[in-house]
Amino acid sequence: MNHQVLRSGLVSALVALAIPATGAEMTGKEVFEHYCSACHGAADGPGTMQLARTRGKEQALLVERNNLTTDYIEFVVRHGLRSMPPFVPSDLTDARLQALAAFLAKSR
């Protein structure tokens, strides 16, 4: 790889950046934004729309829910639920999942 780095110099943006580093700590909010928000972050996200369909609009946005437990969140993330597929522990690590679960269950 070194020859490429030397050749491309300034125009080559960066070498060997891991995104995200799986060992890095993230807050629960950061985990939510990184892994969940594309489906659950906005009113027209597919996850939000499914929850609106199955549980009603008041239960549709995860960050506004007040009935989520950490155990439930951890189970759903690892096993999936209906349309939602599971997230593997190599990517969404146990530490991140715990932070996420604590963040989403915060209002209980």
Next chain:
Amino acid sequence: MAEPLPPGLDNERMAGALDRFRRIVGQEWVFAGERAASYYDPYTIANDPNAHKAHAAVAPASTEQVQELVKVANEHLVPLWTVSRGKNFAYGGAAPVLTGSVVLDLSRMNRIIEVNEQFGYALVEPGVSYFDLYKYIQDRGLKLWLDVPDPGWGSVMGNALDHGVGYTPYGDHFGMQCGMEVVLASGEVVRTGMGAMPGNNTWQLFKYGFGPYVDGMFSQSNFGVVTKMGIWLMREPPGFRPYLITFPREEDIEPVVEMVRSLRLNNVLQNAATIRSLVLDAALFSTKSQYYSGAGPIPDSVARQIMADQEIGMWNFCGALYGPPAITDVLWAATRDAFASIPGVRFYFPEDRKRRPDILIHRSDTMRGIPKLTEFGFLNWNGGGGHVGFSPVSPITGKDAIKQYRMVSGRVREAGFDYMGLMAVGFRELHHVTVIVYDQANPREREKLDQLFRLMVREAAAEGYGEYRTHIHYMDTIANTYSWNNHALLRMHQTIKDALDPNGILSPGKSGIWPKRLREAGKR
């Protein structure tokens, strides 16, 4: 329930292999028992609970660890099912073809090694998602665009290796691949193309190197584990103008596709545009129950109501123009004129669309390489959650398009599903992708889907249409349709497989390619 074992292995031997794996990658990166549950196909089709069920998963962090793992797998005869990120959910997710395999999960190998703005390429590892690469480019203000498929969380490498498609002029992802690093079953590392020459400086610039061009051998295959891949990226164009053209009748697909061929071959149509069906587009932002409470597919009267309500057509042609206005104005005039004679046609730019959310506003993002997950809204149409793609390829002719549409939509509706299809325009071919959304929790519906899928494969093959990609459950079925000269191609694949991977440890059954050791035992 105990995790299933692959043919020929007992618990003791598998446990020994997993211990060795732990020593290579670390205790926390081998997932067995309940910890392997995330690797099951979430939208299973088979009614056998053990079908395509992994025994465990192992997640290496480097090429060197992959080398060590395949050496141990050879010693213990453990089949490794390789996934980049395992997000290919319409085709089985992270689950293996062969029950009892250990998933070789490359998610942790997520380094963006280089993004080169001068030449327009990236060199990435398998765990890099479209979201990751997009963010990297945006954070640095690079004037480069991605080409993305609909699932933005997927692997840039994995999608290209599975012949995935996107929607910009760089829509043929494997066509944009340039240079690979591959770990062979022996543990040896190979670099392809110019990467084979020490000190060479065109690994991501020239595909072919010297001698046979072998990169294709590592796509949709089980001949090696790709650990790095170059992908060409589009320069940010000086102008971008997305559009939507709607057509009101089912039979319009015939003249539309005739026009599309002419536009594509003349380079007036610049991108991998799509012609999308009514329900596919309607399902992104609305549900079936909003319009229809009856059983089975929606009737024509409901289809008309949806069209009026959402300002979409029975067919919706989403395309985009790329370049300076002086060029895009001319291309738009030619595009508009080509379709203007079709009765009921309507032309839209984003500023014409007032409804929110809206299909053109959403597709405009996708056609400029912004990764999203919005497309998964179609899973909410009837709430079943399960989905599978049926994806035959045809020439770009009106006759083929309407024939395919009638064959597939007829069977899909006969089985009680709505037709959700799109025709993606390649350089010379149409990918006719139909997603069937089903209730994966209902064994009878899974059985119905399975029968429907196999019937459609048979009928398509009888008319000369082959699938370009498929779910793990149908890899043998599809491979068997590529049977010219007594399955000569499959037999050649098997010969290569046995030479490169004599113990048959890499992804047995991928694309119907079984190693000698499992050629009978592996097939269900």
